[in-house]
Amino acid sequence: MAVVFLRFSLLFLLFFIFNQCTKTNPSYEACERADLDYLACSLVVYQSYTYCGERSSAVTGSAETKADAKFQCDAERLIGSYLCEDIKKKTCGTK
Numbered sequence: 635m636a637v638v639f640l641r642f643s644l645l646f647l648l649f650f651i652f653n654q655c656t657k658t659n660p661s662y663e664a665c666e667r668a669d670l671d672y673l674a675c676s677l678v679v680y681q682s683y684t685y686c687g688e689r690s691s692a693v694t695g696s697a698e699t700k701a702d703a704k705f706q707c708d709a710e711r712l713i714g715s716y717l718c719e720d721i722k723k724k725t726c727g728t729k
Contacts, residue, residue, distance in 0.1 A: 668725035672718050679714035683707060 690703035 665726040668722045671725075672722040675718035675721060676715070679711060679718060682714065683711040686710060 686707035687704075690700070690707050693700050693703040
């Protein structure tokens with residue numbers, strides 16, 4: 635039982651030391667900032683998609699015209715999401 639406790643304590647201590655080193659690492663800080671940038675970017679994309687959806691629902695005309703408006707919103711959302719993800723990957727690497 636004491637051996638298990640000792641191993642657990644050693645692992646906890648190593649994790650704590652490693653965690654502290656990681657948090658002071660400049661790349662960790664850059665990646666943390668990229669996470670915040672990703673969230674802000676995603677929020678902008680979501681708001682833009684919502685606004686575009688409201689505009690496209692107000693479009694009058696044929697079914698093809700309405701479908702075109704919806705397709706444009708979906709395409710903008712997809713491209714925006716891709717760009718947000720790309721910004722994060724360039725800063726943090728692939729996660």
